Amino acid sequence: MTKEEVQGATEEEQQAQSKKALKKQQKEAEKAAKKAEKQAKLAADQQTTEEDDFAKDRYGVSAMVQSQQKLVKSELNLSALSVPETDRALVKVEDLTVEKADQLLWVRARVHTSRAKGKQCFLVLRQQQFNVQALVAVGDRASKQMVKFAANITKESIVDVEAVVRRVEQKIESCSQQDVELHIERIFVISQAEPRLPLQLDDAVRPDGEGEEVRLLPVRGHGKCISAQSTKLQPRQCQLPHHLQVFGIT
Structure with a gap:
């Protein structure tokens, strides 16, 4: 092979390598563009979701209390107490009976179990040896995001819920408060438990x-x-x- 032939072959190899490198750069650029487009779409969808979440102020993880709230333990409903709106009159789970049906009140308890189904989530709230069934359902007072948030609360977390006491047609055999359930309108996590506890x-x-x-x-x-x-x-x-x-x- 002559010197000219070797030089020509080398030039062809360099051109082929340049074409391969160019194609590789084009593929990487297309991949980066698709990734950026996907991220922009996700960000836009998230922003739209947040804008559409009309109940975003009705649920969440509460900041550290630091004794800034006055908690009033009472068996009465909140409207019957002469306390500021920011204060919460907590009702004991054992006092949730049919006599309090249709009342709006606050309850602080632990999440014993949770079960999401479609556009609703059932919770069992426990306080000492007493427990009550609670329901979060998509409607005028709760959004899909709120239901999803409630379903993802870890077991044994302490929550504050504002709910309406409703009489049930059939007794809830799995709870101590068998004649009523809570229809949640607000839910805030006060103390979040670890996802997996050593022993329950x-x-x-x-x-x-x-x-x-x-x-x-x-x-x-x-x-x-x-x-x-x-x-x-x-x-x-x-x-x-x-x-x-x-x-x-x-």
Whole structure:
């Protein structure tokens, strides 16, 4: 091969490499443009969603209280108290009876369970050994975003809810307050629990042997938390039935 032929072949290879590099740059530019377009669309959709969320002031995670609010514990509804609008008259869960039907009131409790279904979310709110069913549903007072927020609240988180007490046609057998349920209009997280707690009440009372089939599975995302006998005996109250494990100190 002559010198001219070698030089010509080298030039052809350089041109081919230049074309490949140019095509690669074009593909990268197209990819970056699509990514930027997608991000801009997501940002626009998010902004539109936030603008359409008419209930954005009716739910959320509350800032640290720092004793700035006056909490009034009462068995009466909020309208019957001569307290400022920013103060909350908290009603005990055990006092939620049919006598308070159609009243708007505030309740502070822990989220025991939650179950989202379509445009609504059912919660079980627990205070000591008493619990009550609560409902957040899309409507005039709650948006889709509010329902989604309620469904994502972690178990054992403490929440403040403003709700209307409604009489139910059929008794709610799974709750201590069987004749009423709460229709939530506002919900704020006061203290958020960790997504996965080391031990919950349901884990402590699970019979020995139940869950053995999942003992060998990875802990995260599979199976049930298994509490050993030593865990149930230390501390001692973990051995009690779950409805007696929560108590008040007077």
